[in-house]
Amino acid sequence: MSASRFIWFELMTPDVAGAAAFYSGVVGWQAQDSGMPGVEYTLLKVGDAGTAGMMALPAELKAMGVPPGWRGYVAVDDVDASEARLLKLGGKVLRPASDIPGVGRFAAVADPQGADFLLFKPMPMEAPTMPAADAPGTAGWCELRALDGGAVFDFYATLFGWTRGEALDMGPMGTYQLFDIDGVPSGGMMTRDPAWPETGWRYYFRVDSIDAAARRVASLGGSVTMGPDQVPGGTWVLHGRDPQGVLFALLSVTK
Numbered sequence: 001m002s003a004s005r006f007i008w009f010e011l012m013t014p015d016v017a018g019a020a021a022f023y024s025g026v027v028g029w030q031a032q033d034s035g036m037p038g039v040e041y042t043l044l045k046v047g048d049a050g051t052a053g054m055m056a057l058p059a060e061l062k063a064m065g066v067p068p069g070w071r072g073y074v075a076v077d078d079v080d081a082s083e084a085r086l087l088k089l090g091g092k093v094l095r096p097a098s099d100i101p102g103v104g105r106f107a108a109v110a111d112p113q114g115a116d117f118l119l120f121k122p123m124p125m126e127a128p129t130m131p132a133a134d135a136p137g138t139a140g141w142c143e144l145r146a147l148d149g150g151a152v153f154d155f156y157a158t159l160f161g162w163t164r165g166e167a168l169d170m171g172p173m174g175t176y177q178l179f180d181i182d183g184v185p186s187g188g189m190m191t192r193d194p195a196w197p198e199t200g201w202r203y204y205f206r207v208d209s210i211d212a213a214a215r216r217v218a219s220l221g222g223s224v225t226m227g228p229d230q231v232p233g234g235t236w237v238l239h240g241r242d243p244q245g246v247l248f249a250l251l252s253v254t255k
Contacts, residue, residue, distance in 0.1 A: 003163075009205075015243075027213075073118045082159065104123045206251055
């Protein structure tokens with residue numbers, strides 16, 4: 001059985017129209033209404049394939065103190081069984097398993113240190129032609145900035161079948177532990193520096209050129225908070241905030 005992996009990314013934002021204009025301009029996504037009856041949901045597409053989506057931050061979540069932000073959906077074979085296993089491992093259920101009619105079943109959860117994500121079992125359906133794995137607009141890396149990166153790794157390894165990859169010594173910043181999914185390096189975990197923004201998952205979306213993307217971020221009302229920097233392996237990355245203040249990350253093989 002293949003290990004679980006992130007298959008969808010979703011932005012909950014106070015300004016869907018503004019965020020759609022920003023990310024379409026920066027990343028190159030085509031924003032399109034999902035067409036689901038009674039649901040206001042915007043698809044972010046590369047060609048004919050949706051790779052992410054966005055929606056207004058629900059009032060009930062805002063009242064609970066849930067901030068706007070990007071969240072990732074991890075594909076599992078059984079949402080309810082995964083939810084139960086997560087609880088036994090010390091995780092927390094934020095919204096119990098429920099169905100999205102015509103889409104699939106999901107649960108909103110958090111790891112033992114509070115980083116949130118979603119468990120997801122999509123309904124079988126005919127999939128559109130997917131973009132190339134390295135195409136702009138696709139997710140290129142998933143990174144967890146945890147309260148204690150070493151301690152939380154076993155939680156994800158047990159829950160999803162991820163395995164330890166290379167461990168990079170970052171000096172005073174500690175160890176950056178890569179995780180592999182079915183033998184392929186797919187992301188990293190590290191202990192958050194207290195000077196950084198909040199703990200949680202960061203999703204890096206591919207762009208054509210990191211410098212060009214940085215200029216687009218500034219021109220469209222966002223801000224670059226870190227980078228562009230080159231990381232081991234030669235990839236260029238940057239972190240920023242969109243016009244609504246939401247953290248995001250980009251990567252490119254081209255400066």
